Amino acid sequence: MATGVSVHGQCREDQEAALLGLKSEWKFDPSYSKKMVHWNQSHECCSWAGVRCIDGYVIWLDLSNESISGDISTSSNLFSLRHLTMLDLNSNSLGGMIPHQLFALHQLMYLSLSNNLFNNISQPESEESLPPSPPESEEYSIEFLGHFLDLANNNLTGDIPIIFCSYPTFTVGLDLSFNNFIGSIPPCLLQNLKVLNLRGNRINGSIPDQFQSCFLSSLDLSNNDLGGEIPKSIARCASLRVLNVGYNNFDDVFPCMLPPSLSVLVLRFNRFHGEVRCSTSWPNLQIVDISFNDFSGSLGSLRFSGWKEMILDSNVTHHRKLGCQPEPGLPTGNWAANRKLGCQPETGISATGTTGLPTGNRRKKTIINVGSPLDYYHDEVTLTMKGIELQLVKITPEYTCIDFSSNSFNGGIPDAIGDLSSLFLLNLSHNALTGAIPRSLAALRLLEALDLSVNQLRGRIPEELAHLTFLSFLNVSNNVLVGGIPNGPQFQTFSPNSFEGNKGLCGFPLRNCNGPPGAGITPSKSKHKEIEWEFVFAALGYVVGLGSIFWALLCCRSFREPYFEKIEEVAEEILNRRAEKRREENRRRRLEMRNEFRRQQRSW
Template identity: 35%
Template structure:
């Protein structure tokens, strides 16, 4: 009996568990067993899956990882024979079985979005999330058929084209995210119809035009993001209607006008981002009406006037960034009644002056403080910072103070300070340091501080970044530097170091690659071999020293990490190693004594952007095989022994090419430049200063070019700068007509060759051209009249050719020097007469000599006149006497021959 009850109990318990399991399963799957996925919807989903391909994209992988999501192919679980409501990423209605949600974010999807996508048949769909994939093409116009959509997330893909009006037909949308794509065109005014929207994110696209005032109709909007586009004009006053808005981001655009007063109505606003625009005028002091503001960034604009001190009295304010504007006057913080919450303050690079206010000590919650370029104009009491116990980041470079900062004393104020920038101030460092070994300092910038000794206390710190460039430190670089296990950035440039002390142990950069910059010193001898013992190197810049010997082959140890190698202006010889190029972005070995040929292994450098081997003894043919490098932007082969023809090839990304002063020869086919895409159309670039130049925040590429007849060094290279220099070779034949396709070209130099024929009229299409030199060739015919309409062209040189005809009459031509046309006997016209008429205008010295000569000539003329006046009467008298004598015919008036004969006869008789 006992066994029976046990059996019954067990059976009942099993049924209960099964019942609970079934209930739980139904709840989890949200689909009752009587409503499986509809066959037509399963078919539509399978078709949708087949529209795409699964990519192995590292970019989408990292975007997902940073967002806390592990990417994986969700569609791999989709099988024809299974219930689609159980597929990963699919949500169905619990009653009808209709597909109502698709979430395929971070699924490695690639390919184009089909205009007639099968998605349009899922009429009950209310949530669609395809974010963080690699989907391209235009957003399908048939998306308007998904009329029940409330949430649409297509962010972080490669969508392009206009923002379709079909999206704004989705009147039930509450969430719309199209950020991180390439959508273009203007924001449609019909976007105001999406009155249910609470979240609208169009950040980081290519949207242009003005913001439509209809956005003011989105009364429920809590977030609006328009950051990182090309939007122009002013912020519409209708923004004042968005009274539910808590965050507004219009940064990184081209917006202008004064501070949008309408925003002061947004009393729920907690974050306002206006940075990187063209706003002008003052920031109103009644900004305090934004009483819930915690985050305010108006940096990199053109705001003027005094800083709005009332901003610092907003009780909730935590972050204020006003750097890179034109504020002037004294920094003030207003009447602070209670301890402020401010944690981050940045007023770098304005026109602020006067003493640093002592009230800054009230901001005891400050974690980050930027006061660089604050003109203190006198002594500074640095003890005012001693109350900022929570400070972790402090930037006070270039204060223009007479006070010398004792680094030992200064660091004693802080226990948590991790980053300190004192560059451009007077700093003293006592190497018998009392600075604690447990200091939290990991980034130290002491560039241009007038130091003469190496800061020894650094050896006791957990240093990641150390910048002691632009000082007067001499002698050896200490060997203990390489025992710092976490060092990732070391800048020793522009000192007078002569040697590297050999380290006993090398531990540096265990965590990541080392950036080592040691240019412009007095280093001699071979490149130190211990560099090859480092864990890995990202940047190695040893340029402008006196290193000799070979380039170490052991640099190949870093072929997977080394991105910048700059050994320019040394005395290195031998050839380039074959094994160092795999990860290089910049290779500059110009102005050495290198020989041999360019290594063909350079072709395995898929990331190479800059290759500069100028002023060596490299003897090779034109490296046409470099055209296979997908990222090559700068190629400089100047002043070597390259020779032979320049083969027809394409350089799709090339912006600067200088192959001057070699032995290249041959002619160019007319279509030679057809595939030089970057010089034809670069488009616009992002205006943020850090992104306008080649390189990164640690290293900037530079190049020396001939421009407007002068050698010019570009310390930083604009991403839109283009130049072509083929001068000083033996090129012949006609200049290729296709050169007129290079509409982005700024500098063109074809001088000192043997070009013949006419200057192609297609050069009139080079609308960005600033400098043109075709001198010292054998060009004939006329100068194209179209060149006179090139508004940026300020330098031209046509000298030493065989040109004929009229010189163009444009303003640019009238500003040239006459020497720009010399040795072209067939040139003529009013323009030439105008600029060459004063070619012999005498100097003041010559004028003085000329005046003296004229005076002498005048005196001489007067003397002659006087002589003539005196001679005339005498001549008249002589004529009269002569007439009388001649009429009597005396012997001595006869022919001289006869007279002499008679004299001889008379002599003989006697």
């Protein structure tokens, strides 16, 4: 983690004693440690690795990746560092119970205990008082921007503790991902937070319909056992940018009520169904993944022209790189909530202004801005990229993706998709799409991955696609395509697997286009042609048999009606079985992918 914070003043004795106490109370591997191993009294403590101070008080302590083991007791020297604004203990081997008093440190804005071995959280006594506030400095005041707690990747079990609702501290964000929490989602978590991440647990039930006052900008509930419908009241989350409910059991239609602020939408591996017909437009959308569901209908009903963030424009591009917008409710100049969209956070400590003291003391107090706690949070999504399921650990503004694969969409591919000129990945595979591949796709100059496999697309592959110089993955296999494969630098790199299952296709890397399939194989000609009577008699038998059936159908009503009724019954049974088989295959694939992801999750 970058630590660009300046050092002001010499370290105070009580602060040095607390840090040395931490070094003695925790075990760590000196051969692995890069910070604590160098702590000694030959240098003042504000210059120690991982430590930053203001006015001699420790406000920043980064001990991540230090091989620290042991626990955090209620008598730990940590509680003597009462001016801490940032404490990072992630990626160690700390375990046992997390003392709830740690959550109530008054100035602590960012606390990370992720990637450790904690298994429980202590509960406060009914009459217990909160830790005392640190004494105020007459020289400075730290600008408070809320709290963020990161407990991801631990061994926490049971229901989500209501302590997160009791303390009025986590007003910014809470990350409990990849633990073993069960039970339902406490409704209070949906009302005050800006970021809530419950990914990779075993939470069940439905999403509480409790979005009356919603400040959420990111909500990740993926990889759980949630079901039911998406609450209609989520429309009140006017700042919602990221919604990820993938790998659950939701059974609902497409959530058209989602707010226009949405940038990332992941519904993959659920049981969403029906046509996607929405009057709402989402101009900020950059990632849409609704794969492995039961959506149907035509893609033409989607308003692709309203997805402005996927349309390349010089002015828009400049805005995305340089013109970051502040999160509503945060002071101007803090781009924390937009970091996930590519904005860079402010680093270091800066004086943002002065304020007068109460009457009788005219000294000016410097207000210190140490940045927002959301600077350290990154939204993560799991996407299928180039045929491989990968975890995208940081969403940059340049990455745009549409994944509608493994549904039941039909009809043609809309020409309007070609207007999404900044699109990076397009996956429409495993549907029932028909018609030709539109030439407008050649306008997707930045496209790197295109998957149209396992559909019913017909016609030729447009020659214009050969000019997509960034295209590194193409799959049009198992369609009804014909004609020659376009020649181009990128197309020459694709394997035969990209085109297999299209009997009418030819050209590199498939067969040569000089002749029809099987050209070059010349059947031997017999000089002496003889009549082979066994074939003549067989053909005559077929003619007599078919003639008898046609005569009975035309002239015998008692035979004709039962015959056609039986034909209709058999055809209906075949169609029903095919539809059921398709649904069963989708369910099986969803289950296999979900189980595989959870196996990988446990190995992580």
